Amino acid sequence: MIDNLPFIACAILVILGLYTLTFKRNLIKIVIGLNLVESGVNLFLITLGYKSNAVAPIYTMAAKEEMVLPTPQALTLTSIVIGLATTALILSFTILIYKHYKTIDASKVRRLRE
């Protein structure tokens, strides 16, 4: 049971994120919701490669101990960088929306539907 705690944490993060995305009307909160989902997925990737009592997978000068799996770490690193780019881009769109509409309430930002 205790080993599964990280997976439960991932699930909670993803579900919280999806809840925020569905029910919040503030654009900033929508971005936060996206980031919550992303953190959940990243945590999931890291957990896959985790091994208790193992060292970081750096071979140079390392003692012969058990190491955690390096691939998920590489994947997570890539995914964090991509997440940074998407967050930056989407926040800049939020700024532009605020400039044009003077609000970040999603129920009022709907000129397209008219």
Added chain:
Amino acid sequence: MINEHLPALIIGIPLLAAFATPLISKINDKLRNIFVIGILGATLCLVISLAFNVFNNGIFVYVMGAKSPGLTLPSGYKMPVRIILEVDGMSIFMAIITSIVSLLGAIYSWAFMHKETGKDKYYTLLLILAAGMFGMEFTGDMFNFFVFLEITSIAACGLVGFRINRGESSEAAFKTMVMYTLGALFVLFAIGILYGEYDALNIATLASRIRYTMLDKIALGLLVTGLAMKAGAVPMHMWVPDAYAEAPAPITMILVANSQASLYGLFRVCFTLYGLTISTYTLGWIIIILGVLSMFIGVTMALIQKKIKRLMAYHAISQTGYMLLGVGVGLAVLSDANALNTYGLKAMEGGIFHIMNHAMYKGLLFLTAGAVIYATGKRNLNELGGLAHKMKFTAIFFIIGAAAIAGLPPFNGFASKLIIYESVYKFNPMLSVIAMLVSILTLASFVKVFQSAFLGPEIIEVKKEPKSMIFAMLCLSVIIIAFGLFPDIVVDKIVAPAANALVNSMQYIAAILGGA
């Protein structure tokens, strides 16, 4: 020498050129335009030469960073450890569409974007978008697929929100970005699940190990949801009309190809990754239902639209339904060899042929809409009228595109739709009837657009359309008519290999794992 490295070059050249573009912009605007068009033209040539290679010699494998590009399994390893690009009939088919569309988009942009500022960033993003799409189509590695998916998402959203002087653009870009990112995260989650179970990211290795446990079903659900979200299938279609309507017209054309690249990802997952282990009947029906919903809801929403590009965007959703329908029928009968040979394969050919036809005629229609907006500055159909007096070429191109999308002979839409009707009828007559009904509604909707925008007295000031725009539209029209007149040649030469590549997933696996 150059032949060995073709897939890497096709991704690498636009990517490197993208970052050289702002520097060249510093020298001269015209030089930059020529540079971008030249790069995309060169990429098209490389894609065609790779296409000949693939059609003659079968699947083309390229291992990134290995001693020799064909070395998938270095000595001592039982599974591939490097990133592998794997190009089969389906990948190259999609790459041909991508390269034609992005080249014509760049040509059209020359005049269309002439008066806008920030063109260096525009062309940079355009090239990155093209490179990302090639990457999605060529890669043989799930995580790599996710990375390219995100590259196209970021570049596409940057271009959707390109006109920052309009609040609507930012609104559309925000919405699109949320959908794209969420879809990509679903895909990443699924990749994590698969990696945790089977310790591999390579598509071929995964496909050979997959067991179809409960976790695999969850992963499949996440992949289908995420990729269908990006492909713009109902019920995840909310972003499509906004994004297509707000992006500059040439970008909308490339966005259509981008949606199709994720459609390719969806087909790759269903056929290659899961095709060997499961009875695909249920999955096929899910895809068919997604397709029918997209067709019907797309076209009914289109009928009530008043803005020209928004209307066309809803038709794009509706046409995506045809592709899902055709390929879904093939997927549903995949394990039944008899049904597959009598109509399943034909339905898939129809669906895949429709992907290419859709990219061409929808691209043409969006370009004509772009020309209308360029010439008049108006987007609302109620304010337009009598454009045929001044914009003769655009009017003719619009008729060609509208006839093709409605499936009238002798245009290409007729060719692929006829194949879909015939083969789907043998699977389930009801589906075929719905598909025909949707075609009629499509025709009705475009007759309305033509009547209200192009016919009638001249009521507004109109500029003439510039040459580069006419040239891009002419190229697409020629392709549409050529495909419509000689569909047999196209189906035999490029569509059938693509359909076979999807059906024979064993070949895809054996190309990496060596006869496994």
